[in-house]
Amino acid sequence: MISLKDVRKKYGVDTEIGPLDIEIPRGGITALIGPNGAGKSTMLTMVGRLLELDGGTISVGGHDVQRTKSSDLAKVVSILRQENHFITKLTVRQLVGFGRFPYSRGRLTAADEEIISRYISFLNLGELQHRYLDELSGGQRQRAYVAMVLSQETDYVLLDEPLNNLDIAHSVQMMKHLKTAAQEFGRTIVVVLHDINFAARYADYVCMMKQGKVQQFGSVPEVMSDEILTEVFETPITVITTDDGLMACYH
Structure with missing residues (x-):
C-alpha cells in the first residue's frame, strides 16, 4: 500500500x-487524473522521493519514503518521470540495464541479463535492443524507458505520463502492457494520465485531483460519473457504458 498522510x-x-491524505491499495493500476496544474506529477514525484515534502509522511510498502535508505528504497519503488535526459549514445539494452543498478551496482550478472532480456521482449523491443536511443522514434524510446523501470523489478512502479509521444494505437498497446505487468508480475502501478478514457478502460482505481488536492478516489465504477467528472474538469462530461467499459464524452 502507498499511504500519504x-x-x-x-x-x-x-x-x-x-494536504494530501490517501491510501492507494496494493495491486493493479491506479490512474491519477485531473486538469493541468492539479498536482498529479508533484504527488507522484513526492511518492518516488524525487521531490522533498514540506510536511506530512509518505510510506510505500511499509517503508517511510523520507527515512529509508536510497539503496533500499530503490528495491521497493521505481519511477519514470516525464523528463528523460539519458545520453543518446546508449543502446536500448544498455538503457534497460540501468534498471538493474540497485542490485548489480553496475556489474551485470547472468541473472541480470536474463531479466533485461525478459523486459525487452515484454515491450517488443527485441529488434531494437542494439539500436541507439537517438535512432529511435519518440514512441520507441518511451517503450525503452518503461522497460528500464520494469526491469528494476520493484513491487511499486510510478509512471508520469507514459503515453507521451505515443499515438492512439501505441497508447493502447502501452496500457495493455501495463495491465499485464500489474496482473502477471504482481506490480502496483501508479500512472499519471491525461486521457480520462484510458483511465476508465485500464485502471482499477482512479484518483482525481484538482487545485492541489484529492477530490475523489475509488474504483472506476465508483468515481467515473457525470457529476464527479464535470465538477473536477469544469466542463460537461457524460459517462456512457460500452462493451469495453465506461467512456467519458465531452460536450
Missing part, C-alpha cells in the same frame, strides 16, 4: 499542493 508541498506564495 497530511502531505504538503508549497511553491512560492500562492501555490500549494495538499
Whole structure:
C-alpha cells in the first residue's frame, strides 16, 4: 500500500499542493487524473522521493519514503518521470540495464541479463535492443524507458505520463502492457494520465485531483460519473457504458 498522510508541498506564495491524505491499495493500476496544474506529477514525484515534502509522511510498502535508505528504497519503488535526459549514445539494452543498478551496482550478472532480456521482449523491443536511443522514434524510446523501470523489478512502479509521444494505437498497446505487468508480475502501478478514457478502460482505481488536492478516489465504477467528472474538469462530461467499459464524452 502507498499511504500519504497530511502531505504538503508549497511553491512560492500562492501555490500549494495538499494536504494530501490517501491510501492507494496494493495491486493493479491506479490512474491519477485531473486538469493541468492539479498536482498529479508533484504527488507522484513526492511518492518516488524525487521531490522533498514540506510536511506530512509518505510510506510505500511499509517503508517511510523520507527515512529509508536510497539503496533500499530503490528495491521497493521505481519511477519514470516525464523528463528523460539519458545520453543518446546508449543502446536500448544498455538503457534497460540501468534498471538493474540497485542490485548489480553496475556489474551485470547472468541473472541480470536474463531479466533485461525478459523486459525487452515484454515491450517488443527485441529488434531494437542494439539500436541507439537517438535512432529511435519518440514512441520507441518511451517503450525503452518503461522497460528500464520494469526491469528494476520493484513491487511499486510510478509512471508520469507514459503515453507521451505515443499515438492512439501505441497508447493502447502501452496500457495493455501495463495491465499485464500489474496482473502477471504482481506490480502496483501508479500512472499519471491525461486521457480520462484510458483511465476508465485500464485502471482499477482512479484518483482525481484538482487545485492541489484529492477530490475523489475509488474504483472506476465508483468515481467515473457525470457529476464527479464535470465538477473536477469544469466542463460537461457524460459517462456512457460500452462493451469495453465506461467512456467519458465531452460536450
